[in-house]
Amino acid sequence: MSDNEVAVTKDAAAxxxxxxxxxxxxxxxxxxADGGPELVQLLTPEGERLDHPEYSAYIDDLTDDDLRxxxxxxxxxxxxxxxxxxxxRQGELGxxxxxxxxxxAQIGSGRALRPQDYAFPTYREHGVAWVRGVDPLNLLGLFRxxxxxxxxxxxxxxxxxxxxxxxxxxxxxxxxxxxxxDHAVGTGDPERDAAVIAYFGDGATAQGDVxxxxxxxxxxxxxxxxxxxxxxxxxxxxxxxxxxxxxxxRARGFGFPGVRVDGNDVLAVYAVTKAALNAARSxxxxxxxxxxxxxxxxxxxxxxxxxxxxxxxVEVWKLRDPIARLKAYLTASGKADPAFFEDVEGEADVLxxxxxxxxxxxxxxxxxxxxxHIYVExxxxxxxxxxxxxxxxxxxxxxx
Amino acid sequence: MSKLTIARAINAGLRRALESDSKVxxxxxxxxxxxxxFRVTEGLQKDFGEDRVIDTPLAESGIVGTAIxxxxxxxxxxxxxxxxxxxxxxxxxxVCQVAKMRARSLGKVRLPMVIRIPVGGGIxxxxxxxxxxEAYFAHTAGLRxxxxxxxxxxxxxxxxxxxxxxxxIFYEPKRRYHEKGELDLLADAAPRALFEATIxxxxxxxxxxxxxxxxxxxxxAATAAAEEGKSVEVIDLRSLSPLDMDVLxxxxxKTGRLVVAHEAPTFLGMGAEIAASVSExxxxxxxxxxxRVGGYNIPYPPSRLEEEFLPDxxxxxxxxxxxxxx
Numbered sequence: 001m002s003d004n005e006v007a008v009t010k011d012a013a014a015x016x017x018x019x020x021x022x023x024x025x026x027x028x029x030x031x032x033a034d035g036g037p038e039l040v041q042l043l044t045p046e047g048e049r050l051d052h053p054e055y056s057a058y059i060d061d062l063t064d065d066d067l068r069x070x071x072x073x074x075x076x077x078x079x080x081x082x083x084x085x086x087x088x089r090q091g092e093l094g095x096x097x098x099x100x101x102x103x104x105a106q107i108g109s110g111r112a113l114r115p116q117d118y119a120f121p122t123y124r125e126h127g128v129a130w131v132r133g134v135d136p137l138n139l140l141g142l143f144r145x146x147x148x149x150x151x152x153x154x155x156x157x158x159x160x161x162x163x164x165x166x167x168x169x170x171x172x173x174x175x176x177x178x179x180x181x182d183h184a185v186g187t188g189d190p191e192r193d194a195a196v197i198a199y200f201g202d203g204a205t206a207q208g209d210v211x212x213x214x215x216x217x218x219x220x221x222x223x224x225x226x227x228x229x230x231x232x233x234x235x236x237x238x239x240x241x242x243x244x245x246x247x248x249x250r251a252r253g254f255g256f257p258g259v260r261v262d263g264n265d266v267l268a269v270y271a272v273t274k275a276a277l278n279a280a281r282s283x284x285x286x287x288x289x290x291x292x293x294x295x296x297x298x299x300x301x302x303x304x305x306x307x308x309x310x311x312x313x314v315e316v317w318k319l320r321d322p323i324a325r326l327k328a329y330l331t332a333s334g335k336a337d338p339a340f341f342e343d344v345e346g347e348a349d350v351l352x353x354x355x356x357x358x359x360x361x362x363x364x365x366x367x368x369x370x371x372x373h374i375y376v377e378x379x380x381x382x383x384x385x386x387x388x389x390x391x392x393x394x395x396x397x398x399x400x
Numbered sequence: 401m402s403k404l405t406i407a408r409a410i411n412a413g414l415r416r417a418l419e420s421d422s423k424v425x426x427x428x429x430x431x432x433x434x435x436x437x438f439r440v441t442e443g444l445q446k447d448f449g450e451d452r453v454i455d456t457p458l459a460e461s462g463i464v465g466t467a468i469x470x471x472x473x474x475x476x477x478x479x480x481x482x483x484x485x486x487x488x489x490x491x492x493x494x495v496c497q498v499a500k501m502r503a504r505s506l507g508k509v510r511l512p513m514v515i516r517i518p519v520g521g522g523i524x525x526x527x528x529x530x531x532x533x534e535a536y537f538a539h540t541a542g543l544r545x546x547x548x549x550x551x552x553x554x555x556x557x558x559x560x561x562x563x564x565x566x567x568x569i570f571y572e573p574k575r576r577y578h579e580k581g582e583l584d585l586l587a588d589a590a591p592r593a594l595f596e597a598t599i600x601x602x603x604x605x606x607x608x609x610x611x612x613x614x615x616x617x618x619x620x621a622a623t624a625a626a627e628e629g630k631s632v633e634v635i636d637l638r639s640l641s642p643l644d645m646d647v648l649x650x651x652x653x654k655t656g657r658l659v660v661a662h663e664a665p666t667f668l669g670m671g672a673e674i675a676a677s678v679s680e681x682x683x684x685x686x687x688x689x690x691x692r693v694g695g696y697n698i699p700y701p702p703s704r705l706e707e708e709f710l711p712d713x714x715x716x717x718x719x720x721x722x723x724x725x726x
Contacts, residue, residue, distance in 0.1 A: 094524045094703050123526075145703030148527045163528050164486065165458060206457035208489065234458050236434035242457050308433040367708040370701040381667060385696045389708075392718070 035292040036246060039260050042267040045320045047328025049267075058271035064335045070111065070266045071330060072344050074103040074323045077127045079348035080136045083355045084126075084143065088301045092359055093143045097124045101264070101296030104322030105229050107131060108269025109197065109291070112277055115157070116184075116194040120172035123161040124229075125199050132158040136351075137358040146365055165200075166207035169226065172198030173213045176222035176280070185223045186283030195223040195280035197273070203234025205250070206242045214254040214288070223280035225273065226251075226288045229263060231295035236308040251288035263293030264322040294320070367393065402585050407440050407577040409551035410516075412585055413558035414441065414478065418448050424562060425470060427454045427463055428480030428516075437482055438518060438577055460490040464515065468497055471511045476562055478514045484574075485528025487517055491536075498567045499542030514561045514568045519547070520613045520663045521710055522575035524703045531700060532664035534612075537569045538641040538673075545640040546594060547571035549615035551581035553638065556590035564594065573613035597644035599651065603633030606657040606723050609648060609674060611637040614661045614711065621716040632720060640670055648674065649681045656687035657723040661716050666694035688726030693719035 042050050042059065081099050088096040099106060106127025113119060119128055129139055133156045141147040142161060149160035162168035176196040179185055184194045204210050205228065217224050228247055232239050243250065251258030261272040269291055276287035294317040298305050330336035371386040404412065417424045426441060432455040435442030445453035456463045460481060467477035481487045487494070494515065501509050521530030538545045544566050548554040554572070561568040592598060600615060601622050610618040615636045622632035633651050637644065652658050658678055660671035675690035693711045701709050711719075 095526060142526060142702075145524060145526070145706075147702050148699075163526060164489070203458035206459040206462065208459060208461050234429075235437070236430040236432070237455055237458065241455060302437070307435070364704040365702070367705055370698055370705050370709060371696070374698050381697050385698075389696065392715075396714075 035260060035262060038246075038248075039262050039292060040268045040272055041262040041265050042271060043262075043265045043325055043329055045264070045325050047325045047332060049329060049333075052268070052271075055268065055271040055275065058274045059267050062267075062270075066111075067267075067326075067330060068336050068340060070104075070107055070270070071323070071326050071336070072347070073107040073111070073127070073131060074266065074326065075344050076348050076351055077107070077130045077136075078103055078323065079352050080130070080355055081126060083352045084136075084140060084359075085297075085301065087140075087356065087359050088143070093140065093301075094145045095300050095302055096143050097300045098295075098297040099124050099126050101294045101317065101322070102229055102231060102291075103127055104266035104326070105227075105263035105269055105291040105293050108266040109199075109227050109273040109289075112270050112273035113157075113197060114190075114194070114277075116191070117277065118157040118159070118172075118175055118194070118196045120159045120168040120175070120196065120198045121161055122165075122168065122199050122201060122204075123163050124201075125161070128199065129158055132156040134158050136355055137362070140355070140359050141362065144359065144362055146362055166204035166210040166213075169198045169200055169204070169210045169213035170216070172196045172226075173217045173220075173222050173224050176217065176224035176286075177220050179223055180220065185281060188282075193223075193281035195225060195277045197225045197227050197277070199227050199229065201234065202228065202230040202232065202239040202242055202247060203237065204228075205247055214251070214256075214286075217286040218255045221283070221285035223283070224286050225276040225280055226286060227273065227291065228288065229291045229293055231263075231293050233295050233299070233305070233309065235299040235303060236305075238309075246290065248288055248290035251286075254288075256286045256288065258288040258290065260290045260292055263291030264320045264325070266322060266326055293322075401582050403580050403582055404551045404555070404585075405578045405580050406548070406551050406554045406573065407438055409555040409581075409583060410440050410548075410558050410572060411442060411444070413555045414444060415447075417476075417478075417559050417562045418444065418452060421476060421562075423474060424476045424478065425452045425454060426478045426480065427456050427467055427470075429456055429458055429463070429482050431455060431480050436480060438574065440516075440572070440577075441480065460486055460488075461493050464490040464493040464498065467513050467515075468493065468501070468511060471513045472509065476512045476514075478516060478562060481515060481517045483525075483529045484517050484519045484531040484533055487515075487533065494537070494543070494569075495540050499540045502542060502566070510565050511567045512562075512565045514558070514564075514570050516558075516570045516572060518574035518577070519571040520574055521700060521706050522613065524706070526703070527700065530703075530706065532662065532695065534569075534571060534640055534662075535664060535669050538670060543567055543569055543641065544595070545569045545571070546638060547573070547612035547640060548638070549573060549576070549600075549610075549612055549636050551579075552583040552591070553636075555583050555585070556592075557594055557638070560590055560594035571612055576613050576616065579616070595639040595642050595644060597635050597637045597639065597647035599633060599647070600636040601632070601634040603655070604631040605655055606630065606659060606720055607633045607635060607648070607651040607655045608659045608661065608716070608720065609635040609637055610661045611640060611670075612662075614663060617711065617713060618661055618716055621713050621720065624713060624717060625720055630720065630724065637670075643674065643677065645677060645681060648678060652678055652682045653685040656685055657726075658686075659691045659693060659716070659719040659723050661693040661711050661719065663695050663710055665697045666692040667697045669694050688723045691719045691723045 110131035
């Protein structure tokens with residue numbers, strides 16, 4: 001090879017490098033309209049069934065009852081959500097974090113879990129709580145301010161809500177490491193093998209804890225599925241603030257697979273989550289799922305999204321509604337008739353009344369109960385303060 | 401004179417700092433278009449640009465850690481922590497890095513940064529949104545810690561904190577953000593130094609020391625006590641590190657009694673340090689033990705119980721009565 005040829009080759013390599021670098025440094029589009037070519041989708045926004053070479057197989061065993069159940073779950077939790085928002089507006093809840101628009105991501109992933117699996121939620125996983133059997137009224141306690149959650153996580157293998165962003169992903173990873181230590185991975189026994197699912201949002205991907213959980217899960221090959229609901233907004237910050245590449249692609253850098261799924265397509269979410277959970281239970285380690293969805297409402301009832309995002313974006317996502325598309329599919333395929341949809345609406349009405357009445361009936365806890373459950377074993381300072389508080393409170397009785 | 405809320409006063413102070421020093425930058429979550437969840441930075445990004453009012457990714461350790469880097473490069477970063485309970489992911493950066501950089505470099509490095517934290521309860525929030533964590537930071541050598549209680553102080557203290565060449569933890573009383581007060585936005589200089597305590601209400605019989613959101617409760621308590629013939633001197637500490645022991649000791653030597661009130665649990669809270677220091681300095685003047693009125697030694701309770709947890713006017717008066725009973 002002559003010097004000239006070497007120079008030409010070097011130039012060509014440099015040109016390729018420059019192009020690759022330029023691509024890497026290209027500005028991130030303001031919004032990625034459709035989730036990109038790698039989006040796994042089994043149901044279009046119009047309700048058409050698509051085939052996917054890898055994931056179609058995971059919904060083959062779903063019965064029509066299951067499909068109607070996915071619909072029912074979504075409608076019911078949306079109604080709970082709407083009722084909770086109304087209760088907050090009426091002063092019955094301090095705050096509410098709405099899941100509006102994310103029903104398919106939560107129901108699809110939650111329904112892919114087996115009873116022995118364990119879920120670690122953020123504070124917005126009302127749909128996952130629902131499918132795990134946590135009563136919606138239990139969720140309301142935290143938002144009403146009568147407790148900090150308070151349900152027994154082991155009753156439904158559904159951990160308490162975690163408000164500090166991303167912290168639960170490490171807990172999920174550690175829990176999965178415990179499952180490994182218990183030899184409850186890769187035995188082939190479907191009743192024994194277990195996995196963990198860690199929920200978090202696009203904003204959380206910036207947190208150290210989340211990145212550390214990826215490292216730990218990869219290092220120990222823990223049976224954990226990282227389920228990121230990319231709802232495009234972390235309060236006022238678009239997902240582009242947190243990541244220059246699609247979130248699912250980050251998994252590669254940590255050494256495990258990542259997949260982007262249409263988060264508003266309950267069938268695709270179910271299939272992708274089931275595949276990832278199967279892999280985890282069988283000993284193949286973690287997967288990152290990016291459920292590409294949209295936060296239709298405010299971050300919480302304290303937030304005002306009109307200050308930072310345009311309504312046209314919300315309108316685009318309305319056309320991708322997770323419930324409407326499943327209804328269209330069930331109707332067109334003859335898997336559900338109008339009577340079914342009416343029944344679900346009726347059931348939602350009843351549930352909404354139960355949630356409202358249950359919320360209004362939720363009494364404030366006795367003040368002295370704030371000294372309960374701080375420690376397992378007796379603590380002298382707590383006991384002294386409890387006694388002091390009781391005496392002080394009693395001093396007001398009989399007129400002050 | 402203008403009438404501003406505490407939130408607007410801090411906003412005005414930040415604006416003045418951004419105008420007067422091109423090295424001042426603000427960093428935090430949702431501080432740009434949204435103006436922060438409490439709207440304290442409202443309009444600043446629009447007027448000073450995204451390079452100076454920086455919306456960060458959602459990672460508190462990252463905010464503080466990169467602010468350190470900005471400071472090392474010659475900037476004066478102001479960090480906004482969204483809620484008191486969200487400062488803990490940045491705890492390592494603050495305690496191990498911010499606080500110690502000066503000493504580790506044998507004085508060659510300075511970190512003129514301000515970490516703003518909305519503090520305390522009383523807003524009916526869910527957990528992690530009502531913490532009083534000042535003692536952690538006041539306990540950490542290398543950090544200065546201040547707490548404003550009214551709009552005038554908010555306006556001046558934020559500017560003084562930014563001008564300070566040491567790192568300052570700047571506590572903002574979140575349940576008082578919307579309370580109004582008079583101040584002169586155009587004055588040339590602050591009415592008093594940053595690390596000085598002030599006598600918020602003079603009195604004779606007992607000294608009542610507080611800071612941040614509890615100052616108003618104590619002023620109200622003093623008014624109520626006056627109706628019963630008890631003259632209470634209220635001190636707004638303003639600075640928690642350093643503590644202005646001169647103002648405290650002078651007052652206690654006059655009254656002979658001291659009650660310290662804060663929202664944080666009393667166990668190892670600011671009141672514990674103040675009680676110990678005052679006992680050492682004013683032992684022969686004290687007519688009673690130093691009384692602490694504070695939160696209980698429990699995690700901040702669910703919001704429906706916070707009124708029982710937070711020291712209110714009655715609890716402060718009870719503390720005053722206990723001091724006067726000796």
